[in-house]
Amino acid sequence: MSLLKATDIRKSFSGREVLRGLDLSVEEGEVVAVIGPSGSGKSTLLRCLTGLETPDSGTIEIKGTTGLVFQQFNLFPHWSVLRNLVDPQVVVQKKPREEAEKFAMSLLARMDLTEKADEYPYQLSGGQQQRVAIARAMAMSPNVLFFDEPTSALDPELTAEILKVIRKLAEENMTMVIVTHEMGFARGIADKVYFMEGGVWLAQGTPQQIMEESGNERIRSFMNLIEQKE
Amino acid sequence: MTVQTMIMLVAKSFPMTLAIFVLTLLGSLPLGLLVYFGRASRFKPLSKIVRGYISIMRGTPLILQLMVVFYAPSLLLHINVPNNWRFAAVIIAFIINYAAYFCEIYRGGIESMPVGQYEAAAVLGYTKAQTFIRIILPQVIKRVLPSVTNEVITLVKDTSLASIIGTVEMFTRAKQIAVAPHSPGMLTFVVAAVFYYIFNYVMAFIMERIEKKLSYYR
Numbered sequence: 426m427s428l429l430k431a432t433d434i435r436k437s438f439s440g441r442e443v444l445r446g447l448d449l450s451v452e453e454g455e456v457v458a459v460i461g462p463s464g465s466g467k468s469t470l471l472r473c474l475t476g477l478e479t480p481d482s483g484t485i486e487i488k489g490t491t492g493l494v495f496q497q498f499n500l501f502p503h504w505s506v507l508r509n510l511v512d513p514q515v516v517v518q519k520k521p522r523e524e525a526e527k528f529a530m531s532l533l534a535r536m537d538l539t540e541k542a543d544e545y546p547y548q549l550s551g552g553q554q555q556r557v558a559i560a561r562a563m564a565m566s567p568n569v570l571f572f573d574e575p576t577s578a579l580d581p582e583l584t585a586e587i588l589k590v591i592r593k594l595a596e597e598n599m600t601m602v603i604v605t606h607e608m609g610f611a612r613g614i615a616d617k618v619y620f621m622e623g624g625v626w627l628a629q630g631t632p633q634q635i636m637e638e639s640g641n642e643r644i645r646s647f648m649n650l651i652e653q654k655e
Numbered sequence: 656m657t658v659q660t661m662i663m664l665v666a667k668s669f670p671m672t673l674a675i676f677v678l679t680l681l682g683s684l685p686l687g688l689l690v691y692f693g694r695a696s697r698f699k700p701l702s703k704i705v706r707g708y709i710s711i712m713r714g715t716p717l718i719l720q721l722m723v724v725f726y727a728p729s730l731l732l733h734i735n736v737p738n739n740w741r742f743a744a745v746i747i748a749f750i751i752n753y754a755a756y757f758c759e760i761y762r763g764g765i766e767s768m769p770v771g772q773y774e775a776a777a778v779l780g781y782t783k784a785q786t787f788i789r790i791i792l793p794q795v796i797k798r799v800l801p802s803v804t805n806e807v808i809t810l811v812k813d814t815s816l817a818s819i820i821g822t823v824e825m826f827t828r829a830k831q832i833a834v835a836p837h838s839p840g841m842l843t844f845v846v847a848a849v850f851y852y853i854f855n856y857v858m859a860f861i862m863e864r865i866e867k868k869l870s871y872y873r
Contacts, residue, residue, distance in 0.1 A: 475778050492778065499775035502872050503793050516789065517780040547873040565779060 427486075428453045428600055429474070429569055434483035436469055443469045444480065445624035451569065454598040458605055458615035458632070462647060466624040467604045471571050474602070489568025496574040498558045500546040506533070506557050507542040510564045518565065525564075532560040536590060552583030556590055563594075570594070572603040588614075608651050612636055620644055656838045665846050668828035672854075675745055675814045675824060680807070682750035687757025691765070694758060705758075712755035717748070718816045724748040725820040745817045749810075756806055764799035765791065797869040804862040811855045825850060 429451040436444040443466045451457050459467050472478040474485060475493045501509050510529035514520045520528075533539050536556040546554055555575060562570055572591065576584040588610050594601065595614050605611055611618055612632040620628045620635055628635055628644055636648055693705040712720070725744035728734040737743075768791055776786040815826035823831075829847035832838050 477774055477777060495771060495775065497769075497771050499769075499771035501772065501775070501790055503790075503797070512789065513779040513781070516785060545872045561779070 427451060428455075428488050429602075430484075430486045431474060432484045434470065434473055434480045434485070436466075436473060436478060436480050443624050444473065446483070447621075447624070447626060449474075449602075449619070451600060451602060453568075453600055455600055455616045456595050456614055457602045458611035458618045459602065459621060460605065460608065460611055460618060460635075461621035461627070465621045467621050468573055470621070471573050471602070471604055475571055487569060490565060491569050491571060492562035492565055492567030493571045493573065494555070494558050494562050494575050496577045498546075498551075498554045498578070500554055500558055500561070502546050505543050505545055506538065506549070509546070509557060510561050513561070514564055529560070529564055532563050533557075535593075536560045550583065551579045552586040555579065555583075555587050559587075559590060559594075569600045569602065572601065572605070574604050574606065576605070576607060606651070608636065608648070620647075656832075656835065658839050658842065661832055661839050661843055662846055664832055665825060665829055665843065665850060668823060668825045669850060671822065671824040672814045672826075672850075675749060675817055675822075676810060676854075678746050679749040679753055679810060679814075682746065683753035683757055684803075686750060686754035688761055690754050690758035691761045694762065695765075708751075709755045709758060712752050713759075717752050717813060718819050720752055721745065721748045721816060721820055741820060741822055744820065745822050749813070749817075753806065753810065757803070760799050760802045760806070761795065763802070764795040767798060768794060797872075800862070800866050800869065804859065804866075807858055807862060808855050811858060812851060815851075 427450040429449065431447065431449045434444050434447045434449075435442065447466075447470060449457075449470070459470070461467055469478065471493065473480045474487070475491050477493075501512075504512065507526065507529055510532060511522065511525045514525035514528065515522050518525075530539070530542065533542055536559065538553060538556055538560070541549060541553060541557070546557065549557065555578075559575075575591070576587050579587060584607070588607065591601070591603065591610075592614055603611070603615070615632050617629065618632045618635040619626055620639075622643065628639055628641055635644065639645060639648075690705060690709070693701050694709065696702045696705075721744070724747050725741065728740070729736050772790055772794070773786060776790050781789070814824055817824050818827040818830070821827065825847055829843045833840055833843040
């Protein structure tokens with residue numbers, strides 16, 4: 426049973442078609458990696474799936490709720506780490522404050538941030554901020570968690586820190602869709618890899634199929650380019 | 656008239672200056688936000704009217720606006736104005752003038768907010784109203800505070816413009832005393848200046864304290 430099923434998603438911005446008829450289905454507990462060159466429409470797809478953009482056509486069915494982790498974290502700077510996690514639960518989900526705080530503290534413990542609960546976002550490193558952002562998304566108990574290039578604003582050391590956290594979530598069977606440029610990571614974590622270019626899927630399959638055995642010239646040259654960089 | 660008497664008389668007119676100042680802020684700070692919503696409205700006629708209003712408020716002298724608000728009802732519209740109209744006219748003119756400036760200050764602050772704040776809030780499920788009140792507005796207040804301080808300080812001095820329609824605030828009183836027989840003359844204006852300066856010094860101190868209070872985050 427698919428947790429997420431998107432069919433024939435199309436989206437244009439001022440006449441330029443960014444998404445040109447995309448299908449995507451994600452099973453419960455599955456980790457999907459979306460890769461591809463910049464500007465191919467990966468972010469736009471996530472924004473459509475999380476409701477930040479409305480597709481021009483196509484259908485999206487999601488069983489349950491979604492969460493999104495941004496490239497730029499987007500924490501609320503005027504609130505402490507704890508309040509960033511508690512306020513949405515109390516205000517949006519109408520949870521009792523005590524319960525919300527307990528859940529928030531348990532999430533912070535999982536992110537190894539217990540001692541940062543009362544600090545403000547500006548006092549944290551980029552990696553810590555992103556971990557708070559992941560915890561904030563988790564605080565809403567989403568059925569699917571989306572990541573929009575979660576490590577692109579971080580240096581390599583902090584990137585490893587975030588990838589470790591996402592790996593842990595995968596082990597806990599969190600359903601996730603991750604837009605990433607970290608190929609090694611995608612290969613290691615994803616059940617399925619989708620390669621996007623020009624608003625369509627150029628290929629989809631297991632990480633091995635896409636990254637090692639693809640006969641597609643375009644995908645092979647992209648992989649080579651990335652591997653040289655890595 | 657002794658200098659002491661003169662100082663006493665000037666001091667006695669200070670409450671009127673203070674009243675204009677306080678009532679103007681109480682009215683224009685919230686009205687400015689309302690004006691901003693009108694200006695930002697997607698309903699074009701409303702947005703255009705509000706822009707026109709802001710343009711006139713900022714493009715003509717406040718002293719002239721004071722005269723229009725005070726005289727227009729009786730001279731132009733032939734309405735019998737109540738006895739306390741003078742004071743009401745001063746407050747109305749100041750509020751609608753300052754609201755236009757505050758609107759533009761708020762606009763600068765609101766438009767400088769990163770779009771990511773709205774997006775994060777939307778994804779978490781906050782409504783638009785919740786997003787504005789809980790997430791955007793508190794950050795905007797911090798951002799616009801230095802500009803608001805500027806307006807507050809200007810307002811302290813602008814209260815003296817109420818003199819043009821005969822409101823007996825500190826400046827009007829100083830003028831009356833200065834020309835009275837056997838008064839200390841020009842010294843009266845120096846004393847009034849000292850009053851304005853101290854008032855502003857206190858206001859700047861208070862605003863600085865508020866800014867410090869909001870500096871717990873970046």
